[in-house]
Amino acid sequence: MNDVYLSIGTNIGERYENLQYAIRLLKDTEGVEVERISSVYETAAVGFTDQADFLNIAVHVKTIHSSSEMLKICQSIENALGRVREFRWGPRIIDLDILLYNHENIETESLIVPHPRMYERAFVLVPLIDITPTPENNQLQLVHLTMEQLNREKEGVSLWKTVDTVEEFVRSEN
Template sequence: MVYLSLGSNVGDKCQNLKTARHRLEETAEIRVVKASSFYLTEPWGKTDQDWFVNQVLAVETGLEPLSLLDTVLLIEERMGRVRQERWGPRTIDIDILLIDDRVINTDRLTVPHPRLHERGFVIIPLLEIAPGLVLPGRLPLQKVWENLVKNQETGCIKKLTCDKMSQRNIENG
């Protein structure tokens, strides 16, 4: 199983995630198996920007890891993603979190995602769709979450419904 995180904090954030998921599903060798709820989360890394809407997808794919990376980067580009500053605003961000129990370290791709264990906005939706998940060579994901909570490093994470009525609340954080 491959786990992808999706995030957006520009424009119609919920629609951006829905569009990214749709474009992933249009790819012949990618099948979305499970999708977490949407979560409204405060920015991480660079905090003086709009809040994000995040989601995690479990997908099956026949693509090799670097081909999958190329696919998600192309989707980001076609959705208007401009890489100007690290952790800056983005219409869409698609990160490869895990690929089965593989460990990959290349100049283009690191799996598991190197900051997965630091990001509550990824861990919570991942726990929602894969509650018993154990990271390769690490503690169970639940323990990783407990460590974040203990160290008070979770950030604000709110489950939400992405409909027209909630869009105003998303825009207001």
């Protein structure tokens, strides 16, 4: 089984329900097991800042799928929720990014892992640290060191809702 860490964010519509729906679709995907979900964090937009705040989570999944297959799964979930790519860093109903795939460094035309900007973004790192209290691989150790070095642990990121289990998350009300 492959260890995959995802970042999921939303700032359009019923944000919490969008996250829940994305997790349900992941859980319903054959060969994908959702292991852990971070708490939900609210963050200001980055890049194009004239838009609503985001809700963000990090997710740890185990899967039999290759990295390119996982990318297709993430894109199909985005499509199922109605994602429209109007412009870079614009508002979105859902965004699923592959942050880490095992211990691998991947660079293809459609996928770069580790995610190229994750070390610059507290809205990615804070939830990721939430589900990786003890780093198991070098890439996760780098995530923890980066947060310490940047001292941006909570910059622009606030806890919105605590999550203890995957089942609690998919069943809970906002």
